[in-house]
Amino acid sequence: MLGRLIALLATGEAAGLKQRVKSAAIAYGIIAVATFLALAFLLLAAYLAAATRWGAIAAALWFGTGFLVLAAIAFAIYRLIANAQRRARRRQRVDTGLVAGASAITLLPTVLGKKTGRIGLLLVLAGIAGFAAYREVTRSTGKGSRATE
Structure with missing residues (x-):
């Protein structure tokens, strides 16, 4: 486009x-x-x-009740859809984390097998420590991906 x-x-x-x-x-x-x-x-x-x-009063009461029921049904459908989307986002985050972890574990022998294996090991440990620090900061401040739910 x-x-x-x-x-x-x-x-x-x-x-x-x-x-x-x-x-x-x-x-x-x-x-x-x-x-x-x-x-x-x-x-x-x-x-x-x-x-x-x-009669006017009975008709107004029935129409008002009907619109309240319609609004309640629309709200219930909205909540069901929002909850399904939230579960899908959570499942996608978990799946992404699993794929990232599997990729890191798969590449670990390649990184450690080279002559600079110690540097690779340090990089992996630094990445794990950074991720743990990130999770702790987002958990304690309430910011990040959890704030959008």
């Missing part, structure tokens, strides 16, 4: 693109307003039909 935008800029068609985007935004805005008004009038018609059949 970025390549296409650069190509449009290079050929001088950016003004046409800007005009098309502007007209599409205006059209979608008009469509959104018209749809909102149509839904509002349909809801008003349903309320008036219920009010003439059961």
